[in-house]
Amino acid sequence: MTIKNTLALAVLGLLQEKSMHPYEMTATLRERQKDGNFKINSGSLYDVVQSLVRHGWIEPVETQRAGRRPERTVYAPTELGQGEFVRWIDELIRKPVAEYPKFLAAVSYLGALGPDGAADALTERAGHLRDQIAAHRQLLAETVGSGQLPRLFMIEGEFALHALEAELVWITRTAAEIRDGSLAWPTSSWPA
Structure with a gap:
């Protein structure tokens, strides 16, 4: 069962x-x-x-x-x-299983936003991620760092924090590549 x-x-x-x-x-x-x-x-x-x-x-x-x-x-x-x-x-x-996060689905069509729209959307998301990262750090400091809970009871918070930090690195780099032109943007398929 x-x-x-x-x-x-x-x-x-x-x-x-x-x-x-x-x-x-x-x-x-x-x-x-x-x-x-x-x-x-x-x-x-x-x-x-x-x-x-x-x-x-x-x-x-x-x-x-x-x-x-x-x-x-x-x-x-x-x-x-x-x-x-x-x-x-x-x-x-x-066993890793296929999960279908909405963000990944949206990123697969990032080009539809055009270079400026894509860079702006990623930059805004980066700001939200920074806020979430700060909140995760504070929660971990208040619970685990203060000894309120054993680290093992909040270990997924560490994983979530690292995942958010990795996403922020990728988003920041990708937005910069769009803005500096190093990420090629086909003009025939997507809006300018």
Whole structure:
């Protein structure tokens, strides 16, 4: 039985740390700013939790009530779920799969913008990337650098930071090549 929703991966990952109820899972993912890695909303998270229960990957272990709040069911991974989680992580890390990022699709038709439009669009994207890089650095400094979380719990943030930095290098270089004319621009196929 295979579950492909990466939010399920996040739920199983959180349950490696400790048993949790869905509200705590959502809060923890947002606190760690994992909403850039997973599409998080309460409805989808509850659906994923129910799916994991149906598949036997997690199970309710207790019900908690705090004050006048409604009861909350706390979940933990099952032996099956633990094995599937490890298998899934191993597969995702070992085997690259074709992913179809929107930016890559757009870059394949960069010429449609014309040299000035393409250079301007890339330059604007570079500015946004610089902002994202600064935010990633700050998050890593606040969580890992301060000792709030172990580095391993935020290691994907390091990967994301390096990916953003690599993209920025490529974009900056490509925009410069367009502006200085070293990136040939066919005049017959694309706008001037």
